[in-house]
Amino acid sequence: MHGALLVDKPCGPTSHDVVAVARRALKTRGIGHTGTLDPLATGLLVLLVGHATRLARFLVTDEKEYIADIRLGISTPTYDAQSLEEAFRLKAEATSAESFAGPTGSESAADARPADPRGFRLKAEELDRVLETFLGTYPQLPPPFSAKKVDGVRAYKKARNNEPVDLKPVEVTVRELELVPQDTDPLLLRLRIVCTAGFYVRSLAQDIGQLLGCGAHLEALRRTRAGQFHLADAVTLGVLQAADSGLDGRLIGLNALLADLPAVTPTEEGLRRAWNGNTLAPAHLAAGLDGMGAARIRVLNADGEVLSVAERRADGLLHPLLVLR
Numbered sequence: 001m002h003g004a005l006l007v008d009k010p011c012g013p014t015s016h017d018v019v020a021v022a023r024r025a026l027k028t029r030g031i032g033h034t035g036t037l038d039p040l041a042t043g044l045l046v047l048l049v050g051h052a053t054r055l056a057r058f059l060v061t062d063e064k065e066y067i068a069d070i071r072l073g074i075s076t077p078t079y080d081a082q083s084l085e086e087a088f089r090l091k092a093e094a095t096s097a098e099s100f101a102g103p104t105g106s107e108s109a110a111d112a113r114p115a116d117p118r119g120f121r122l123k124a125e126e127l128d129r130v131l132e133t134f135l136g137t138y139p140q141l142p143p144p145f146s147a148k149k150v151d152g153v154r155a156y157k158k159a160r161n162n163e164p165v166d167l168k169p170v171e172v173t174v175r176e177l178e179l180v181p182q183d184t185d186p187l188l189l190r191l192r193i194v195c196t197a198g199f200y201v202r203s204l205a206q207d208i209g210q211l212l213g214c215g216a217h218l219e220a221l222r223r224t225r226a227g228q229f230h231l232a233d234a235v236t237l238g239v240l241q242a243a244d245s246g247l248d249g250r251l252i253g254l255n256a257l258l259a260d261l262p263a264v265t266p267t268e269e270g271l272r273r274a275w276n277g278n279t280l281a282p283a284h285l286a287a288g289l290d291g292m293g294a295a296r297i298r299v300l301n302a303d304g305e306v307l308s309v310a311e312r313r314a315d316g317l318l319h320p321l322l323v324l325r
Helices: 015-026 050-059 081-096 107-111 124-132 155-160 201-212 237-242 245-250 268-275
Strands: 003-009 031-033 042-049 064-072 136-140 170-179 188-195 216-226 296-300 306-312 318-323
Touching: 003 015, 003 050, 003 237, 003 245, 015 031, 015 042, 015 237, 031 050, 042 050, 050 306, 064 201, 081 216, 124 170, 124 201, 136 201, 188 201, 201 216, 268 306, 268 318, 296 318
Parallel strands: 042 216
Antiparallel strands: 003 042, 031 042, 064 188, 064 216, 136 170, 170 188, 296 306, 306 318
């Protein structure tokens, strides 16, 4: 089995937990994914199975789409609800034992208080002005509790030990950012976000809170799209856990995964060269490369399946980037 499997991840499990379930269901260890979702996040997780795991580098740059709930009035160390829940849990446990002295590393979350809805009035024009500042391409500072490495150490490990986390801004792009109307909670912003891979919605929540002057954190996040893949086509974790090898019918094939790359079929000699990882000249192709402006090309075998991905370079030759065998 080779291809992609779309899963609707629930709140709680890590992305690695979902991969482990898929490995048991499909009876193979050759499974990865194209982008992690935090445990508290839900929605589309694209799993890659078999040969598709080697195509990850061609897929991870795809843009993502999210629905994010941002809670105004309180910021947290992790920029989301995780540290807030932990702080309140520790406070409740300590209070019941009549020995509460404040949870180490979470004081800012425990001591903060939500804004009073009766005194909170956010003007529409002010919100529009703030949201507009996050449209386009700009440098974004990742959260201190993230998997980014600082001096070879994951940032979250340093943050948990109360060590300085010197992260560098990363260029990101937000193509669409709009408010999703909801009339039930005046302290909740629900946003639809279309952004590049590597964008931290938690950082967006933190930055919005700072600009509004009230503090904010990410309360809930749901990924609805990753590149060409949509949440509506995903299976639930329950279906994945209950399934067996019958799931191979839900796999998206390699050609579909690379549908944005033009394809060529080599001659018999070209097939031998492609199989061995050699460059291909126009004479090795059943049809020429005329009209193909793309730098990367799918090379197909005699059955029309993906054999390799090659790069078209200035010398006019197709140089293999990987061979699937």
